[in-house]
Amino acid sequence: MDMALLFLFPLLGLLAWNIESRIERVNRKVSRLERKIDLILDQLGLQEENPELARIADLARTGQKIKAIKAYREFTGEGLAEAKNAVERLATRA
Incomplete structure (x- = not known):
């Protein structure tokens, strides 16, 4: 055994x-x-129609990128680098 x-x-x-x-x-x-x-x-x-992504984009556009990255990570489960890149893309969209 x-x-x-x-x-x-x-x-x-x-x-x-x-x-x-x-x-x-x-x-x-x-x-x-x-x-x-x-x-x-x-x-x-x-643009992907999703209220949570819209909220995250609003956070990013108003200069609250850290909160936006944290919210994006919680929403998607992505890593830090991916979330940062996604939030930057969301911030630049009109």
Whole structure:
């Protein structure tokens, strides 16, 4: 029984690491796709209709970028860098 545990724990660790790395890769791909969609919407002059994003954009336009970044991160689950870039894009939209 003890010998089985010696092999089981490292195997579970490798499995968890593999799953985590795959999730990180998928998250990066989704973030890239979201950025591309944002660029396409900007190019077409369209805006995503979402009251929460409108509130975040208002915060950014009124100089409350830190609050806007925090709200964006809570709303989307994005990381700090992605949220900062998104808030800057929202602030420049008319």
